[in-house]
Amino acid sequence: MIALFKRDFKLALRSGGGAAIALLFYFAVVISMPFAIGPDPILLSTIGGATLWIGALLASLLGLERLFQSDAEDGSLDQMLISTVPLGGQVFIKSLVHWLVTGLPLTIMAPVFGLFLGMSQDALLASMATLAVGTPAISFIGAVGASITVSLARGGLLLSVLVLPMCIPVLIFGVGAVRAAVTEPDPFLPPFLLVAAISLFFAVIGPFASALALRQGAS
Amino acid sequence: MTIVDSPNIPRGLTALANPTRFLALVRIVLPFLTLITVILLAIGLWMGFSVPDDYQQGRTVRIMFVHVPSVWMAMGAYMVMVSSALGVLVWRHPLADVAARAAAPLGACFTFLGLATGSIWGRPMWGTWWVWDARLTSFLILFIIYLGLMALWNSIEEPARSARMAAVAILVGAINIPIIKFSVDWFTTLHQPASVLRSDGPTLAPEFLYPLFTMGLAFLFLFLTLHLMAMRNEILRRQIRTLQRKATRDIRAKKQATT
Amino acid sequence: MKLIASNIAVIRGEDLILQDVSFNVSAGEALIIRGENGSGKSTLLRAIAGLLPLEVGSFSIEDPTNGFGGTTHTDLCHYLGHENAMKPAMSVGENLVFWQEFAGQPHLDIDEAMDMVGLDGLQDVPFAHLSTGQRRRISIARLLISYRPIWLLDEPTAGLDAASEKQFSELMKAHLEDDGIILAATHIPLGLDSTKELVFGAIK
Numbered sequence: 001m002i003a004l005f006k007r008d009f010k011l012a013l014r015s016g017g018g019a020a021i022a023l024l025f026y027f028a029v030v031i032s033m034p035f036a037i038g039p040d041p042i043l044l045s046t047i048g049g050a051t052l053w054i055g056a057l058l059a060s061l062l063g064l065e066r067l068f069q070s071d072a073e074d075g076s077l078d079q080m081l082i083s084t085v086p087l088g089g090q091v092f093i094k095s096l097v098h099w100l101v102t103g104l105p106l107t108i109m110a111p112v113f114g115l116f117l118g119m120s121q122d123a124l125l126a127s128m129a130t131l132a133v134g135t136p137a138i139s140f141i142g143a144v145g146a147s148i149t150v151s152l153a154r155g156g157l158l159l160s161v162l163v164l165p166m167c168i169p170v171l172i173f174g175v176g177a178v179r180a181a182v183t184e185p186d187p188f189l190p191p192f193l194l195v196a197a198i199s200l201f202f203a204v205i206g207p208f209a210s211a212l213a214l215r216q217g218a219s
Numbered sequence: 220m221t222i223v224d225s226p227n228i229p230r231g232l233t234a235l236a237n238p239t240r241f242l243a244l245v246r247i248v249l250p251f252l253t254l255i256t257v258i259l260l261a262i263g264l265w266m267g268f269s270v271p272d273d274y275q276q277g278r279t280v281r282i283m284f285v286h287v288p289s290v291w292m293a294m295g296a297y298m299v300m301v302s303s304a305l306g307v308l309v310w311r312h313p314l315a316d317v318a319a320r321a322a323a324p325l326g327a328c329f330t331f332l333g334l335a336t337g338s339i340w341g342r343p344m345w346g347t348w349w350v351w352d353a354r355l356t357s358f359l360i361l362f363i364i365y366l367g368l369m370a371l372w373n374s375i376e377e378p379a380r381s382a383r384m385a386a387v388a389i390l391v392g393a394i395n396i397p398i399i400k401f402s403v404d405w406f407t408t409l410h411q412p413a414s415v416l417r418s419d420g421p422t423l424a425p426e427f428l429y430p431l432f433t434m435g436l437a438f439l440f441l442f443l444t445l446h447l448m449a450m451r452n453e454i455l456r457r458q459i460r461t462l463q464r465k466a467t468r469d470i471r472a473k474k475q476a477t478t
Numbered sequence: 479m480k481l482i483a484s485n486i487a488v489i490r491g492e493d494l495i496l497q498d499v500s501f502n503v504s505a506g507e508a509l510i511i512r513g514e515n516g517s518g519k520s521t522l523l524r525a526i527a528g529l530l531p532l533e534v535g536s537f538s539i540e541d542p543t544n545g546f547g548g549t550t551h552t553d554l555c556h557y558l559g560h561e562n563a564m565k566p567a568m569s570v571g572e573n574l575v576f577w578q579e580f581a582g583q584p585h586l587d588i589d590e591a592m593d594m595v596g597l598d599g600l601q602d603v604p605f606a607h608l609s610t611g612q613r614r615r616i617s618i619a620r621l622l623i624s625y626r627p628i629w630l631l632d633e634p635t636a637g638l639d640a641a642s643e644k645q646f647s648e649l650m651k652a653h654l655e656d657d658g659i660i661l662a663a664t665h666i667p668l669g670l671d672s673t674k675e676l677v678f679g680a681i682k
Contacts, residue, residue, distance in 0.1 A: 003575075004576075005575045007565070007568070007572075010568065010572070011565060074561050074565065075561025075563035076565065076567075078527070078529055078557060078559050078563065079557070079563050079577070079580075079581075082527050082555070084553050147387075148384045151435040156373075158370055158371060161366075161367045162388060164363075165364050165367065165395075166391070166392070166394075169398075209391050216383035217383065378492065461492070
């Protein structure tokens, strides 16, 4: 499993791995927001948290299509299925690597991009915190979608259709927590903890369901 | 729904004979189910229209008699799909995928009906067609899940594989069902809390409760009727597919024999 | 050791591909699976590897001497499919090190295995730069770096030139002498002595 972690990490960082592209895509989404709704600083800072979250969600989905597809194409997936290493564990590792090379960089860059949206310091910190605990959920849910659509030539679109509704709770509470951090009476902690809970929940369910789909899909 | 035209079918494949028996059963049962559905719907609608106006909601209370049963069936159809998904993955029963696949469009329709009637009721009562509260949002997600599953079924060409992939997706999507049910208890929502299916008995007045139950029963039978019809169509569709495949195989064999 | 298959039936997609397939292979023996395209050679190998579910029948391992008896047979198998299972973006050495760590039970070290397939010295070259035959030989080297007694080979010599084919048949001979088992789907002679054959007819 450590070997798998090292290999996937290496592959993601090399050319064609897509880690840098996800970050660029994130930046593009965030900076197109002011053009879409106009450069009103108050409006921009109000929806800043939402923009950062939507961008992170879309950017995370971007690389998911290839999560198992490249392995399926070159025959590595067959070896993974045969292996004595538990398949659920392998999926967990692959999802974890996906998060480390997309979700984590997005989280770290979020405050920088947030400056373009004129967000307050509290909102920036809150965005970073919620993204840090929320983006893993996207990777783990996404792994299920990726394993279901692995055999499809253009599975990316279908993957998004399947995964996005499952991500909506994360989005709701993530953005809710950011808003709560800025508006006074609302407490930040409950929605924040809910996001963390959803991530933990999918960290367990996701690899399990994904492994099931990969096994059932083998032919 | 593979029909293996081989003289000595292995033991595990005998279940494949089932669809034929199922079709025969459907042919007998369907007329009765249709009749029951029509009668129940007629009684239910009549009862629904003859209830007095509610002191708060006025005439709009009658929307409930369509709204609530639709929502029940929207979730019921999903539960049918969940048990079918288990049937696909655990027992690999050939009818299980047919059942799941036939239930999806019906579930989507009932979900749409639930959303639409809720919206029509919400306009005069809440003053808006739509609010983003937990119950409504989770129910909208159910609608998207239905559509996504239908897209998934259609994207994977090979029936056996699409069945298994859809089954996994159905099971993962099942998380949404308890969220819909308990969203009104867990979060402060605009949608009223449960008044019928609750642990301490219904809080709805009996004059509204009876028509509601009649309509609920009518919708249940409506679902059963439509589901059986859809399953029958799906089986026939697959049999045609098998015949077509066999026809192409035979022609190919003939060509080889002549050359 | 003995691999026993009894009454295997496999459905793939909508078609019953294999039916009533039974055989047994003992240590030191090779089973060559022959047949036309689409007759079920690959299907059988994938089923043995555990990639396809069996409709009926079973595989079992009998092994009174080495204590492998009762182990899941898939844990004793190397599977060499049509694809090479190597990442073009990584070097040959990185690829092989990964598979050795991933599969466990290290056997030969990477340099030795590379030498056996005649490609020693290419460890640092990206896999993408290799020719088709060289890629196949690296894929064969994967069989040597982790130990598995049973080799499942699907068209193992595809893309190999005559010299490499000969080299590969020497490798297989060594594996058989080592009390290994080989099951190979192919339509060209592999140059082995003690072989059994399983011939599939054309599909109905």
